[in-house]
Amino acid sequence: MAANSYIDPLDAAFGGETPAERRPAAEPAYLRGLNAEQREAVLALDGPVLVLAGAGTGKTRVLTTRLAHILATRRAWPSQILAVTFTNKAAREMKERIGALIGGTVEGMQWLGTFHAIGARILRRHAELAGLKSNFTILDQDDQLRLIKQVIEAENIDEKRWPARTMAVLIDGWKNRGLLPKDVSESDGQAFAFGKGRKLYELYQARLKSLNAADFGDLLLEPIAIFKGNHEILDEYQKRFRYMLVDEYQDTNVAQYLWLRLISGANKNLCVVGDDDQSIYAWRGAEVENILRFERDYPGAKVIRLERNYRSTPAILGAASGLIKANAARLGKTLWTESEDQGEKVQVKGVWDAEEEARNVASEAENLQRKGHKFADMAILVRAAFQMREFEERFIALGVPYRVVGGPRFYERAEIRDALAYLRVVAQGDDDLAFERIINKPKRGLGDASIQALHNHARAADLPLLMAAEELGASDELAPRARSALSDLAKSFAHWQQQAALLPQAELAEIVLDESGYTDALKADKSPEAAGRLENLKELVRSMEEFESLAAFLEHVSLVMELENNDSEDRLNLMTLHAAKGLEFETVFLPGWEEGLFPSQRTMDEKGNAGLEEERRLAYVGLTRAKKRIFVSFAANRRVHGQWQSALPSRFIGELPEAHIDSVANEGFYGNYGSFRENQEFGSTYSSPGWRRAQEARAQARGPSIIEATAKVVASATGVAKFGNGERVFHQKFGYGRVVAVEGNKLLVDLEKAGSKRVMDGFVVKA
DNA sequence: CTCGGCAGAATTTTT
DNA sequence: TTCTGCCGAG
Secondary structure, eight states: HHHHHHHHIIIIHHHHHHHOOGGOSOOOGGGGTTOOOHHHHOOOOOOOEEEOOOOOHHHHHHHHHHHHHHHHHHHSSSGEEEESSSHHHHHHHHHHHHHHHSSOOOSSSSTTTEEEHHHHHHHHTTTTGGGGTTTTTEEEEEHHHHHHHHHHHHTTOOOOTTTTHHHHHHHHHHTTOOOOOSSSSSSHHHTTTTTTHHHHHHHHHHHHHHTEEEEHHHHHHHHHHHHOOOHHHHHHHHHHHHHHEESGGGGHHHHHHHHHHHHTTOOOOEEEEOOOGGGGGGTTTOOHOOOOOOOOTTTTTTTEEEEEEEOOOOOHHHHHHHHHTOOOOOOOOOBBOOOOOOOEEEEEEEEEHHHHHHHHHHHHHHHHHTTOOGOOOOOOEEESSGHHHHHHHHHHHHOOOEESSSSSGGGSSHHHHHHHHHHHHOTTOOOHHHHHHTTTSSSOOOOOOHHHHHHHHHHHTTTOHHHHHHHHHHSSOHHHHHHHHHHHHHHHHHHHHHHHHSSSSSHHHHHHHHHHHHHHHHHOOOOOTTTHHHHHHHHHHHHHHTTSSSSHHHHHHHHHHOOOOOOOOEEEEEEEEEHTOOOEEEEEEEEOOBBBTTTTHHHHHHHHHHHHHHHHHHHHHHHTTTTEEEEEEEEEEEEETTTTEOBBHHHHHHHGGGEEEEEEOOOTTTTOOOOOHHHHHHHHHTTTTHHHHHHHHHHHHOOHHHHHHHHHHHOOOOOOOOOOOOEEEEEETTEEEEEEEEEEEEEEETTTEEEEEEEEGGGGOOO
């Protein structure tokens, strides 16, 4: 009944060319409150659509409303909609919000999920076409790395010179680009260990197959291969999906792009949503190009821009827009807001070192909290994880509650992975990788020699390790000690496997952990972390209760590497800029805006201007997380790998429009020169011509002003000013000196005061 | 087999 | 500086 009352008016009103103004009164409630562009993005169902959704423009709302609309109007069944996100969180949120919009829970949206979850689903259905069984295990990074290491060792390659890590990056890179071993070009395949790259990739893939396992990359790569090789299967999917939707399109890589192109096929009801200005994962294979060329890929695509921002103040938007304008490769959007009140200016503050920076952030946060703001509405966003330490120490000292978002994830902790490995072997006795992980955890006297023997036996008899262990334990090939250890372990697993059929998985897990001696070993461990580990294991067992079966739990774990943390305590948020994407906070602290750190020197060295632009987008993401206020800061000195380094303010600071910022310098800032009074002056008259003149005059005597310094750093990093031998330079910490040698971006400088030192060229300017 | 000491490396990481 | 991973001694 409800279906019919919806379908007709909507078809009449929106299916054709009827202008939006003549909408019938009977408009579904979920469309109310959308602005014109959002509405258009929801209603443009036919044909390809690109929604360019700037930060804070209501993207998620549009996306969910669009899906709800398709469902409510019965244009497609839930099972005929493909909706892809990057994170489980986004998928979950989408499900919940659609449910809220159309009432009740959303049943049957089996194809709403992450690229990987959907890929796994497809691969399980056609596993045999990829040389796998449908119950294949999904390997995470850790497993993957260990496997690659084995392959490298088996090839007698010196793992020192050719680390598995590097090979993993290569393989991932190929998989991200949709390349099977045979597709890797001759020259690319030459990489690694004197031209063995492609061979190793091939061997690794073969090992995966023999272990009945797939890594994350395979979850996309294998379906692509299946689609390409089996037209009838591809056809089935193309017919099934009447509407397709992809979130965060700017983050798709080549493989995901190919996968989508195949699946969307002739049916072009494909809607992609993204923001090129928020593309911050190019280093992980994402191709901003995908979004930039969407209109060419899908001719006639409708492009809808969401530019009206509902999140931030005009001052914040002004600062963010000013910054991102410096990027050349962008589709171009300008965020605007109806808000009259400019809001607080972005505060930019220079400090002496990271410790002072942390002190400042903590005291600002406490100030705000005293005024009634919640810690949970504030976030500190750092470029790199190592910056967190300073803040954590300060917060602990002050007793400020904080939470690290996205840090080492629950399922990546060693004890959790060990427990899972046990369970994996219980669930699937042939999971060799898992078995190997726990064969000597806790220590049971099985070392390299025994494990080697076990491997040999397994290979000779063509058996999984667990079964080989059983046989070897019964034979007399090994020393008595190792033999009984092996046989005990095999017996335990046989016992647990029996129990698995009888007991709920949580109980089973408890038994396994106790009987294996794992918990006992932890209890005996006197290190300070042991207690927390036991706590984590308890948490793991608890979380298992919610699942239907052990298998369901394990599938969940391999794809969804996270656990809900439902603590409602009021804590300050601390995370990397990457982890902050998609989140918003009243107050945002952006520390560490220094040349070399942010933008990161390494990114600029490796990726040149493209790298710099990505760093700038990262800054843009950081700025646009804030609703009300932003505190940017930079330290003159910072300890990097235990060495003190001096740094100049980030060029990004110079790119923030002066109208929207408030500069404050601290006592002791750039300590050696500038008294307290001068610094006060610096703070209030940062941009006045008079101040600049004064700085210029002083530069003769004491060194360049901060503004000049920033300008010079920018010039040097963009190649305008490189250093030559004999050149006179100024270093912020050590003063004047003369360049005596240049090696890449490092300089050997004879300093007038400090003697000869090696410094990064980013830290000195021409004098 | 296990533990201790030492060399070498140290961004970002949705799955 | 701090962590990790490897090698040699017990």
